[in-house]
Each structure stands twice: as structure tokens, then as C-alpha cells.
Amino acid sequence: MERQQGEVKADRLERPDPLCDSEREMIKDTWAKVYQNCDDVGVAILIRLFVNFPSSKQYFSQFQQVEDPEELERSAQLRKHARRVMNAINTLVENLHDGDKMVSVLKLLGKAHALRHKVEPVYFKILTGVILEVLVEDFPDYITPEVAGAWTKLLDAVYWHVAGVYEEVGWASSSAV
Numbered sequence: 001m002e003r004q005q006g007e008v009k010a011d012r013l014e015r016p017d018p019l020c021d022s023e024r025e026m027i028k029d030t031w032a033k034v035y036q037n038c039d040d041v042g043v044a045i046l047i048r049l050f051v052n053f054p055s056s057k058q059y060f061s062q063f064q065q066v067e068d069p070e071e072l073e074r075s076a077q078l079r080k081h082a083r084r085v086m087n088a089i090n091t092l093v094e095n096l097h098d099g100d101k102m103v104s105v106l107k108l109l110g111k112a113h114a115l116r117h118k119v120e121p122v123y124f125k126i127l128t129g130v131i132l133e134v135l136v137e138d139f140p141d142y143i144t145p146e147v148a149g150a151w152t153k154l155l156d157a158v159y160w161h162v163a164g165v166y167e168e169v170g171w172a173s174s175s176a177v
């Protein structure tokens with residue numbers, strides 16, 4: 001059954017405030033620890049997405065019918081997407097001082113998901129929330145409330161830019177999950 005945590009809507013948020021230098025440093029420092037466990041963390045994030053929000057599996061031909069988390073975990077398509085998500089975040093973290101590069105990465109990402117994969121933008125909002133949850137739970141020694149605040153800003157910016165691309169390409173639907 002779909003998680004009942006209140007409706008998640010795909011409204012575009014206010015443009016998030018830019019990160020300050022100390023927030024960039026906090027993100028870089030914590031990401032270095034997280035990225036050491038790239039595969040495990042990426043898979044944990046996606047399993048949580050697909051278990052808590054099963055409708056998000058609809059876009060993945062190889063496991064859209066799979067419910068068992070252990071079987072999901074073995075899916076090559078899931079593991080590949082987990083690595084892609086982690087690598088994309090890594091690129092953003094490596095370019096925190098280069099706003100133009102970050103925007104161009106997010107534009108490509110938004111375009112591919114809107115036009116090629118036809119993913120509803122609400123799933124980006126859900127996934128960015130899941131990423132934060134997993135970081136906070138799995139890295140409690142590193143993700144203090146202050147660090148979580150910095151990550152929230154970055155993840156809000158990811159969603160804001162991706163949602164902007166969806167608007168640009170004329171994405172019509174705004175369903176709630």
C-alpha cells in the first residue's frame with residue numbers, strides 16, 4: 001500500500017537560498033563519508049523509495065511488479081540507477097562552487113526524466129526527501145541538525161531546478177502521490 005504521510009504535491013517551491021561557504025564545506029565533508037559507501041547508500045535510498053512509494057516502480061521495466069525488498073535489492077536495473085543517482089549527486093557536490101555547472105547538470109537530468117523517462121516530477125520531491133532521511137539515519141555522527149539543514153538546501157535546489165525544467169518543457173500533469 002502506498003505510504004500515507006500526507007499528500008506529496010509537485011508544486012514548485014520558493015527558490016531556495018544559495019548555500020554559504022560553511023554549508024558547502026559541511027556538505028563536502030559529509031559526502032566524502034557517504035560516498036565511500038556509494039553502492040550501499042544508493043541501494044538503501046532506492047529501496048526505501050520503492051518500498052514506501054511503490055508507484056515509483058512503474059517506470060522501471062525490470063522490477064515494477066516486484067514487492068520483496070530482497071529481490072528488489074538484487075535487481076541490476078535498480079543497482080544501476082542507484083549508482084547513477086549517487087554519481088549525479090557526487091558531480092553536484094564536486095561543483096558546489098560552480099553554479100552554472102550545477103544548473104546544466106540539473107537541466108540535463110530534468111530533461112531526460114521528463115522527455116525520455118516520463119517520470120512525474122513529484123517523484124523527485126519524494127526522492128530528495130528520502131535521500132535526506134537515509135543520510136540522517138545512516139550517518140548520525142556526521143549529519144548533525146546543522147549539516148542536515150545544508151543538505152536540505154541542496155536537495156531543495158535539486159528539486160527546484162528539475163521542476164523548473166518540467167515547467168519549461170510544458171509538463172502538464174501535477175498529480176499527487
Ligand code: HEM
Nearest residue numbers: 056059060077081084085088089112113117119123124127
Ligand atoms: C536525484 C534524482 C535522480 C537522479 C540523479 C537520477 C539519475 C539518472 C540518470 C543519470 C539516469 C541515466 C541517464 C539518462 O537516461 O539520461 C537515469 C535514468 C532513469 N531514471 Fe533517474 N534519477 C533521479 C530520479 C529518478 C526518479 C525519481 C525516477 C522515478 C521514480 C527515475 C527514473 C529513471 C528511469 C526509469 C531511468 C531509465 C532507467 C533505465 O534505462 O534502466 N529517476 N536517472
